[in-house]
Amino acid sequence: MRFAWKVFLSTVIVIAVVFAIGGFILITSFFDSALSRETDRALEENQLTKLAYESAATTYVNQGEKLTDEAVINSVSSLESSGRRGIVVADENYETVFTSTGEAADMQLMAETEADRTYRIGRTGERYEITVCCRTTVGERTVYLETSRDITSIFQEREMQFDTYTEWSIVLLLLSAIVMLAVSMFLTRPLARLSATTRRIAEGDYDVRMRVKGEDEIAEFTRDFNAMTDAVQDKMYDLENTARQREDFVASFAHELKTPLTSIIGYADMLRSKQMAPEEMFLASNYIFTEGKRLEALSLKLLELMVLDRQEFEKRRVNPRVLMEEIEGLMLPIMEKAGLILEVSAQNAVLMIEPDLFKTLLVNLIDNARKASEPGSTIEVYGHVRGRDYLFCVRDHGRGIPEDEIKKITEAFYMVDKSRARAQNGAGLGLALSDKIARLHGSRLEFKSVVGSGTLVCIRVRRAAGRRRA
Incomplete structure (x- = not known):
C-alpha cells in the first residue's frame, strides 16, 4: 500500500473513532443530565404524594375513625382527583389496596423500601417510566405509596440525537476523507518526486537533483x-x-x-x-x-x-639545510658527468618529515631537471622559510613544459619527450613517485614552466615548533 493511502486511511480511521467516542460521550452526558432531572422530579412528586396522603389520613384519624382500606382508598382517590396519576397503594403484606394504573404493586420494589424511598427505571413495551416507592405510617396503619412518571420522551430524544449525530458524522467523515486525501497526496508529493528522481539516477542520470x-x-x-x-x-x-x-x-x-x-x-x-x-x-x-x-x-x-x-612512515625532526647538503654531495658527480652546474642553498629550520622519502623526492626533481637541461646550464636547488612554511624549489633552464601537459606530468609513465626520456633510461615514474611522497607529507608539487626558458618545481612543508639553529 502506498504511503499516501496509509496516511489517508489512518487519519480517516482516527477521525471516525474520535467522532464516535466524542458523540457517544456528548449524547450520553446530555441523556444522563435529563434523566437525573426527571428522577429528581419523580422523587419530589412521590414526596408530595406522601405528604398529601398523610394529611388526608390524619383527618380520618382525628375524627376517631380507623384507617380501613376504604379510608385509605378515599384518601388516595382525593389525590388522584387533584391531578396526580400513576398511584399504587399496598399494605404491609404488599397486597394492592388501590391502583390508578390497573397494575399491581411492585412487590420487589416495596420489599427494598425501608425508611427512605426507593426508585427504579423500567420499560414496558415502548414506554419508559420511573417508579418511586415510599413507606408511611398513619394511625398505626402502614402503607406503601408507589408513584410512576413517564420518561419515554428522553429516551426517544436520545435515539433521535444518536440518529442525527450518526448522519452528520457520516457527512463530516466523508468531507474529512476528501480533505485528508488531498492533504495526504500533497504531503507525499515530494516523496513521489524523490522516488522518480531515484529511478532516474538508477537509470544513469547522475546529474538530476531534487x-x-x-x-x-x-x-x-x-x-x-x-x-x-x-x-x-x-x-x-x-x-x-x-x-x-x-x-x-x-x-x-x-x-x-x-x-x-x-x-x-x-x-x-x-x-x-x-x-x-x-x-x-x-x-x-x-x-x-x-x-x-x-x-x-x-x-x-x-x-x-x-x-x-x-x-606508514614515521616522521622525524630534520634540519632541511643538512638534508640539502647530503643531496648536494650525492648529485654533484652526476651533474659533473652531465656537464651541468648545481647550485644549492638552504636556510636553517626544523621540519617534521621522513628524511629518506624526502631525499628521494628532491633527487627525482633534480634528476628530471638534469634530463631537461643542456650541458653547461645551471640547476638551482634552494630552500627558505616562507611564513609558517618551508619552501623547497628546484629550477632548471632547459626546454620547459607546455602548459597543457603540466597537469599530466605526475601521472605514471607520462613523459613529455618520450624518445629523450627512454634514451636516458627514464620510465615516466619519477614525478609520480615524488607527487606521492609530497602528498604523504600533506603537500603537493607546484609547477611553473615556460617553454624554452625552463621549469620551477616547488613543495611547501609546514615547519615544526622549535627554535631555528644558526
Whole structure:
C-alpha cells in the first residue's frame, strides 16, 4: 500500500473513532443530565404524594375513625382527583389496596423500601417510566405509596440525537476523507518526486537533483538526499578516474615493457644464433645492457610506488639545510658527468618529515631537471622559510613544459619527450613517485614552466615548533 493511502486511511480511521467516542460521550452526558432531572422530579412528586396522603389520613384519624382500606382508598382517590396519576397503594403484606394504573404493586420494589424511598427505571413495551416507592405510617396503619412518571420522551430524544449525530458524522467523515486525501497526496508529493528522481539516477542520470522547498523535515530530507547523491557521484567519478588511471597504468606499463623486451630478445637471439663482427656484438650487447638498466629502473620505481601505498612512515625532526647538503654531495658527480652546474642553498629550520622519502623526492626533481637541461646550464636547488612554511624549489633552464601537459606530468609513465626520456633510461615514474611522497607529507608539487626558458618545481612543508639553529 502506498504511503499516501496509509496516511489517508489512518487519519480517516482516527477521525471516525474520535467522532464516535466524542458523540457517544456528548449524547450520553446530555441523556444522563435529563434523566437525573426527571428522577429528581419523580422523587419530589412521590414526596408530595406522601405528604398529601398523610394529611388526608390524619383527618380520618382525628375524627376517631380507623384507617380501613376504604379510608385509605378515599384518601388516595382525593389525590388522584387533584391531578396526580400513576398511584399504587399496598399494605404491609404488599397486597394492592388501590391502583390508578390497573397494575399491581411492585412487590420487589416495596420489599427494598425501608425508611427512605426507593426508585427504579423500567420499560414496558415502548414506554419508559420511573417508579418511586415510599413507606408511611398513619394511625398505626402502614402503607406503601408507589408513584410512576413517564420518561419515554428522553429516551426517544436520545435515539433521535444518536440518529442525527450518526448522519452528520457520516457527512463530516466523508468531507474529512476528501480533505485528508488531498492533504495526504500533497504531503507525499515530494516523496513521489524523490522516488522518480531515484529511478532516474538508477537509470544513469547522475546529474538530476531534487528541488528544495520550505524548511520542514521533508525539505531537510531532500537536502540530505541531494548531498548524498553529490557524495555518491563524486565517489563514482573518483572510482572511474581510478579505474581509468589503472587501465592507463597497465597499458603504459605493457607498452614500456614490450619495446625493450622485444629488442633484448631479438639481439640476444642474434648473439647466440649467428656469428657477428666484434663491433656488431658490442652494439647488440650495449643495447641489451642499456634496455636492461632501464627495465631495472622501471621495476625499482614501481616497487617504491607499491611500498608507498602499503606502508606508514614515521616522521622525524630534520634540519632541511643538512638534508640539502647530503643531496648536494650525492648529485654533484652526476651533474659533473652531465656537464651541468648545481647550485644549492638552504636556510636553517626544523621540519617534521621522513628524511629518506624526502631525499628521494628532491633527487627525482633534480634528476628530471638534469634530463631537461643542456650541458653547461645551471640547476638551482634552494630552500627558505616562507611564513609558517618551508619552501623547497628546484629550477632548471632547459626546454620547459607546455602548459597543457603540466597537469599530466605526475601521472605514471607520462613523459613529455618520450624518445629523450627512454634514451636516458627514464620510465615516466619519477614525478609520480615524488607527487606521492609530497602528498604523504600533506603537500603537493607546484609547477611553473615556460617553454624554452625552463621549469620551477616547488613543495611547501609546514615547519615544526622549535627554535631555528644558526
